[in-house]
Amino acid sequence: MSEVPSLEKTPGMLANYVEITKPRLSIVVVFSSIAGYFLGAETYDWLTIVLLCIGGYFLVGSSNVFNQIIERDRDALMKRTMNRPIPTGRIAVNHAWVFGLTMALTGVYLLYLINWPTAFFGALSIVLYAAVYTPLKTRTPLCVFVGAFPGAIPYMLGWVAASGSFGIEPGTLFMLQFFWQFPHFWAIGWMLESDYKAGGFKMLPTGAADKGTAVQIVLYTIWTIAVSLIPAFGVTGSLYMTLWSAALVLLLGLWFLYYSIKLFRERTNAVARKLMLVSVSYITLIQIIYVVDKFIR
Template identity: 80%
Template sequence: MTEVNAIERSPSMLKNYIEITKPRLSIVVVFSSIAGYFLAANTYEWQTLVLLCIGGYFLVGSSNVFNQIIEKDLDALMKRTQNRPLPTGRVSVKNAWIYGVIMALSGIYMLFLINFATAFFGALSILLYAAVYTPLKTRTPLCVFVGAFPGAIPYMLGWVAASGNFGIEPGTLFMLQFFWQFPHFWAIGWMLEDDYKAGGFKMLPTGAADKGTAVQIILYTIWTVMVSLVPVFGVTGDLYMTPYSAVIVGLLGGWFLYYAIKLYKERSNAIAKKLMLVSVSYITLIQIIYVVDKFIR
């Protein structure tokens, strides 16, 4: 029996396999899909919700598994990731591949049971994340642009699961989450700049936590806020928001933009961390407000 196999048969084996799916991140992503579903559906089917939740988790989890397999040696170089199951050998690469493939195929099948379009976009997100975004992280800062595509799919995926088609409504949800990812991930890249450099990752648009990166964070934050307000103008089909909710969304956008500007002025890791936390709160609250607005109007 090899040392790795002995480790994988330890009582913590289940915890290791859950850990490599990045459960907190995966749950957040599934939450956005659920929000998209409730925005679109006129009648709610618990079977569809269960398939969307489990299938969505499997897809996101498998993407994270593939990401960690590819980056195993680089993760070992960074303090933030060096104790993950793959770099430490608590899970072998071979078993991680098997695990990831089973999760991916199971997730795609579950989404296919909802409708073909949902399965298609789900499979596309895995392909873009694992096969395109992940290899680009050590090559070019454009990786964030590429990664924003699979990262924006889950929010619109819920709408597609409910409606069976892609139109202006899920397209708007896609755009909102697409633009949001730039300030979010650049804030992470800013505060973890040294760690990412140790692993050879090129995450910041200028290659450094500098004034140029801060300017781009502000610009993408503005675009995010602008897209979040588009539904109030009645130009996005069945996706509509009342003026009352738009005021709240606008205030949240101002909160988000405040920290983006503050980062430009102070250019510190402490503010970058606050911006990252604000960005997570912002997108979560926007999703909740959109859904609540639908039910109260």
């Protein structure tokens, strides 16, 4: 009896290369950069926006490529990542290095065409993510703290692209996204605890999905909410928010906090997943509110 041919198709080479850039994550990061640009720009230059989109995607994509090269053996041990192109051999490691380096250099150059501070912070984000955060993931839970720095750069990067300098305004945007990442990534670490342990990663602050981790998630959520409201007090230069928008931001923060507290009380993977999804919606809506507020006041 002859075998029935499998109908499952292996992704094409182009699809494999797109996959290792983690396109959904990269697009979300680029969105935050564009939000930062619209917040910081007095007049809008479409060439700058295009350079920021393409250059930003290349930088985030290259960081993801380097991350997957370094972690390829550990990715093969985890259900969530074992079918990625590099651990399965669909993309050779040396080819991935060439691809990642090409993307990184191209991305930095495109951001340099905007201004040198944008290129500097973009390059810094790659170095911190690939050369510092990624190796620390198997050594210490402090990796999340380190990883929060490159993760917070894109939002402020847009403002720097618009203004050409770093100040209190992009610093505030950086701080907001910095604190937000802790409850977000710890929620992911919570629901994928067994998978991360299989790969040898130390992603949770106490080393386990326990009460101590849940307490820290609640605390960092509170700090995120506090930072999100700072622009309403008129102490962040030209980054300002009206009281009506501040009220919406506070409501979103309480929604975020509700699920953080719910995780503290119930400590289940289902709630951790819900918190992760809420956190993504929260930061996206906050960025939209900040931008809309600028245009309607």
